[in-house]
Amino acid sequence: MKSIHYAFIAILTTSLALWLGTEHALSTPLHFWPLRKTIIYGSGIIAIIAMSFATLLAIRHFFSDSFLDGLDKRYKLHKWLGITGFVAAVTHWLFIKAPKWLVDLDILIKPIKNKHGNGESLSWFANFFDYQRHFAKDIGEWAFYALIILVLMMLSKKITYKLARQSHKLMPVIYLVLVYHSIVLMKMADWFTPLGIFLMLVLVVGSISACIALLGKIGHSKQAHGEISTLQHYTDNKVLAVTIKLTTPWTGHDAGQYAFVTFDKKEGPHPFSITSSWDESGEISFNIKQIGDYVNTLPHSLAIGDHVVVEGPYGNFNLDSGKQQHIWIAGGIGIAPFLSQLDNLASQQQQADITLFYTTNMPDEAFIQQLHKRCEQAGVILHIIDTNQRGMLTAAEIATAINNYATTDVWFCGPAKFGHVLKSYFVKAGLAQHDFHQEAFDMR
Template structure:
């Protein structure tokens, strides 16, 4: 998560520095209305800047994946930037409303009305003529943005509705771009903050238009049909094999794809459990974790059309340690299945221990795991529901040379958080703990 934190704070610090360079606080009189105007400009720039980067990340630009650690981390940054933009936009709105509230409460004398600003020329004159419109549009776009972000953060808000409503943020964003361009202090356009913000607004607007035109991931899409379905009812897992009918660029073990079984529901991310053989076949293991995935066993059938977008992810098992420890919780076993199939064909010489913790065990799946592990020369440790919980103490006892290993974890986020914390307490370098994030909202 370190690259995500560095990126978030780096964006905030750079934009703050540009604002301070454009209008240093010590260069203005220390009066309430003057400082308020300064803070309105600052909060507005930070809010629209963060929202612009979040909009760019929403179109899934894969060239950011290596730096951020995968699309799952990219979406975490997207989420943080959305929250940061909402907080700064709320501050911006409160600052604009504060004087009239204070006057209404009798805590502040009504500010003297100043004459109209001196007429500008060309673009500046046009901006001045549009201020009233921009203020009204900005206020209503803020209300819409706040509502849509809050809905996106509510996990109980159904994904099928989230998929549709979240796209409306692109519309609100375009209105906020107009608001920002017109109302930003005109002298700022001649400072460094001007061209930087202009670049962000143009890139963000292009991304917003791409979202509205359904162009996200267009170059990475393929159509397919369901070729095979296997149900494991005891553990609520559905295996689906699909046959691609379009071009696929191939994938690495550990990567995932967005799969659309139902256009009304939209795409969902699922890890690819098969290795790429060039034969057009992909396999997914889907756990019934929510309303939508619980319905799939009853609704999917062989021959149904499917849309696939990908591959994505940096859960690639690349490390410089001679050993690796893999830890899987529940359906988090899927990337390790693909990796074992790959190692069976192309060994990499690393010593690997795989710990698989599952509340419910399926004999057929466990038997297949053992065969895959044997073929890949991976040492498999299975912990079933009634066993002692998997802890760092247990792992380090089973693997005495754990310090010469890097850790690869995929499973429930709380489980991963505890393991990361306890490994860090034993001085495992942060960069040696690799975690796939289940949550993309």
């Protein structure tokens, strides 16, 4: 998780340093109106840079996976940058609008403007941009209002995944409008500074990324097609097990990874953990928890032979390590990434001492029997915790299974708050922070 913190800090500090390094930023008089102008300019720069990196991260390119420790972490960084860009954009807008309102209320006195002269004194290049300034300001303002609506929708948990995904498609359009707004209103002299060079590179990369998104090419190179070969519905815990026979090439996957699966083009892709190991059979399996309006319909709408598109694999929840003891903790459908690793272990001579804690409030007898069988074949000690019968699993209970924190890795997949509680407990007890592994599986 540290890698995304480093990336986030690096992007912000670089942007701030380049902006503050411009001559006009450092020499701004300490009076309201000059400071207002500088803040408007700086907040606009921070906003467009943050949005550019957020747009780049949204296209699911492969080269940042290893640095950012998987697509789940990349989406978290994407969200942080999106919120940062939004806050900077709001600041930009407020410093433009609020002083004008205060002038209208006779609270502030409007300064006398110094006109830069007529268009004939400018170069043809500068003159070209100068003619567009009024339009760029207006269209940028309308793009900002559209951005407010979309960001509020993205942050709301009440909006369905489908609506959030469809509305998100408008983001590249808004971004490209704001790129135009930024290019036209950027001070001409600043294009020849380190800030200008950096900004131009960022805008080019961001614009290319936005075009890839608009053309529907995100993840296109990592797609495989197939047909549903088996379906098993575990009614008690509301989980649908789907096995897909792939009919086009698949690069293979590691245990603990996930993929975006499209059962219906109108609905679009949904992320699900892969529950099978890759054995060149051409089959890949998923356990799908019935959470949400669309996913609840799958047990009734899917049929053997249906066409499916699988995009991936993604994620870096790799349970292999050199530690002597592994503690696996799964909450509900969080058991999914551990299933593929159990299959891997069953065909290998594993050396580690592994204990799996599986907590559920809806145990399904058939699923539990299969889990017992897979753990027995893999040589994994299994503890089933039915929270309806005995209450929540505690960190103290798990700790009794740990022999030595220095030689132990803890892997968790489940509710985020539960994960934070466990990590805090184990780190205080002596576990190194980097030995607690948690998937940030949240695409909203």
